[in-house]
Amino acid sequence: MNIKDYQRVTQQIEALIGDERNLIANLANISAILNMEMANINWVGFYLKENAQLVLGPFQGNPACIRIEWGKGVCGTAVATNTVQRIQDVHQFEGHIACDAASNSEIVIPFSINGEVFGVLDIDSPEVGRFSEIDEQGLVLVMDMVEKLLNKAINSK
Numbered sequence: 001m002n003i004k005d006y007q008r009v010t011q012q013i014e015a016l017i018g019d020e021r022n023l024i025a026n027l028a029n030i031s032a033i034l035n036m037e038m039a040n041i042n043w044v045g046f047y048l049k050e051n052a053q054l055v056l057g058p059f060q061g062n063p064a065c066i067r068i069e070w071g072k073g074v075c076g077t078a079v080a081t082n083t084v085q086r087i088q089d090v091h092q093f094e095g096h097i098a099c100d101a102a103s104n105s106e107i108v109i110p111f112s113i114n115g116e117v118f119g120v121l122d123i124d125s126p127e128v129g130r131f132s133e134i135d136e137q138g139l140v141l142v143m144d145m146v147e148k149l150l151n152k153a154i155n156s157k
Contacts (some may be wrong), residue, residue, distance in 0.1 A: 006138025009037050010145050021153040029060035035060035041125045042102055047075050048119040065099040078108040078120050086136050090130045107131040109143045113125035113150055
């Protein structure tokens with residue numbers, strides 16, 4: 001995907017979410033759209049903050065690890081540092097949690113609600129080196145818009 005594709009996906013998500021306030025429904029549709037639009041991925045979904053853990057949220061793909069400790073694995077590192085993790089070969093990532101042995105690369109984007117890290121978008125691929133700088137920029141663009149919509153929905157209750 002190029003940046004224009006990500007802009008189109010962002011518009012698609014924005015139109016679908018609209019004024020919907022239900023977090024689970026919104027995250028489920030976002031993961032479905034990304035799964036439809038992105039090539040060569042085998043898992044896309046969300047982990048949501050619960051105390052000092054991340055808990056599995058809406059996703060598309062094989063069954064996944066239910067809980068991940070902050071600071072553990074790629075997702076836990078992303079949320080603990082509040083930074084994007086783009087891992088070209090997960091087998092080279094110290095402490096990688098292998099929920100699916102078929103996954104070889106991963107990108108994780110943390111997102112916030114009301115200024116606090118709330119969870120992560122996690123995408124896995126069976127291809128080593130699947131995620132580019134363009135993917136990172138595009139997915140950050142998507143999640144920036146998602147943050148705004150989720151903040152609006154949660155704060156308008």
